[in-house]
Amino acid sequence: MIFGFGKKNKEEEDYDDEQDLVMFQGAFSGAEVDFTEHARLVQVGLLRAKELITEGLERRAERIRIEPKGERAVVQLIVDGVGYAGGRLSSKEGMAVTQVLKLVSGLDVKNRKSVQKGGIRAEWDDRKFLVMLESKPLQGGAERLTIDLIDVKNAKYSPQELEFSPAVMEKIRELTSKPGIVIAAGPPGSGTTTTSWAILRGIDSYVFASFCFVDPGHRELGNVSKFDRRSDATLDAELVRLTRMEGNVAYIEPLNDAETLNTAMEHTGRLSIVSEMTARDAPSAVESLCKLSGDPAKVASALKGVFGQKLIRKLCEKCKQPYRPNPKLVQKVGLPEKTQVLYKPPSAEDGADIRVCKRCGGSGYLGRVAMLELIEMTDKMKEVVAAGKGSAEIKQVAREENMLNFKDEGLRLVAEGVTSLEELQRAFRAS
Ligand SMILES: [Zn+2]
Structure with missing residues (x-):
């Protein structure tokens, strides 16, 4: 007063x-x-x-x-x-x-x-x-x-906070343990920056020295060091300096232009480079990288892997409703045969308690989790990419080699009751 x-x-x-x-x-x-x-x-x-x-x-x-x-x-x-x-x-x-x-x-x-x-x-x-x-x-x-x-306090940056599965965590560590490029790709607004950041944070910091070359904004650096970039130096000169400092990993600006991409590829003999790019999904990202650089063979050897992600809403733990799915449906969508129970948001038709849930505000969903897919540069994949093949062929090889994909990831989340079948369908429609 x-x-x-x-x-x-x-x-x-x-x-x-x-x-x-x-x-x-x-x-x-x-x-x-x-x-x-x-x-x-x-x-x-x-x-x-x-x-x-x-x-x-x-x-x-x-x-x-x-x-x-x-x-x-x-x-x-x-x-x-x-x-x-x-x-x-x-x-x-x-x-x-x-x-x-x-x-x-x-x-x-x-x-x-x-x-x-x-x-x-x-x-x-x-x-x-x-x-x-x-x-x-x-x-x-x-x-x-x-x-x-x-x-600020509840923002999610690390793979643990983003609930990446143990399989994904292992892949991140494997792909970044040797020099090469690892990318998160997705459409604008799909959380690509968050995923690329989580890849960086997922690198084993006891073994590798990771440096951030871009302004982290509000993001927490964790075990990553900020690279003190000189305003008058080129990316190439700064990556040379990092190599001299015996740094291992550089998180650099998006690989959306030929110059940045080609510079990054020049350094994959010594450094792991983590970045992001705009693309429909991971297979299209690989195709775009080849077009952008004009040298598919070089991309095939410089690239380690491309993660794609889709965000999917999680069911509210407080009000989600169990139901017994029709076995035919279970089979049709490809859920495990033994699936006995799935969950969905409450609805009045089912005679559920329709008082508005305070925790989620009545939508039945609370928060989101990322589904990931991965194009990994196995020998077969390298061959296809180096030959300049398009995203359809890349996708085909990924399927044959059983790489991490949206469908399996999504169905796993449904089977675990993290999300609903309806939401999975919506997430696929929305992209
Ligand atoms: Zn709720």
Whole structure:
């Protein structure tokens, strides 16, 4: 209280009303923000912006999108990869919220013509969050805002936290134990960066010295050292320096361009290189690498393996419902024959208790787990890749050689009751 005892003044009442709202604690970049210069904007947009972020946090959203559409701004919340409608905003409110969040992140409010990225340190419900945003210009001076909400303490970075199976852990260690390239590949937004990061964290740190060449952002480094990269040096020069330092593993920028890929391949005589790339799935990633480099034989010898991943929602442990599956269905989808019980979210038709589960908010799902596939460069695979074959042939060899694949991984998760058949089907449809 500022004015001491007695009746609360207006300001304090307002404060009480807001106490459950998210608190902003400064720009992630550390930039000092001058609010006085934008007092009007703060007055118009700040409370609405906090309400919106708070709603996202309450509903466990990992992402909020604000997209101007005519007279309105459409708000979408993404919870465990599934989109839900968020609160309504007028186009004016949408713009004010976007601008005020840019301001608090230390971004340039006056610039609406280029993509900007920034973040805000925040606290809500005694937990620390990062509110990371990206503003993208649209036609007519409008902007689309994408906000990622990251629970700092509970964010998952290591293979254990991501619940990688022992088989996957073993593969990571095997593939990174000798020089060569190991990649996580997937479509944008599929968690590729998280998987590539987990591969890096999964490397045996007692044996190998791992270095991160990119800005880790909010990610924890664990046993990985940050490589002090000189701004005027090329990637090639820095990889040479790492080799001289007797480093073993470099985590470098995405291999989405020929220059980065070819540089990385130059160093696979001495280093393990972990990275990521954008591709539909792992077989397509291998095909793209060959096209990008123009030298399939070189890719075949430099590459160790490519992991692909799909994220799948986990059933809520509190409200999931067991049922006995039809044996014909079990056989048809390829589940183990002895499967007696599967699980699914509660539904009123089954006469389940339909009071909304507090833990998952009634969706029946809580959190996600990654299904992984792996293209491993066995002798047969090397042959096919070096010959410049496409993703269909690569997939075929992977199947023949019984490599880790989405279908088996997904069915294992269904059989273990981690997820439902419906969700598995949705995850395959969604990609
Ligand atoms: Zn539940």
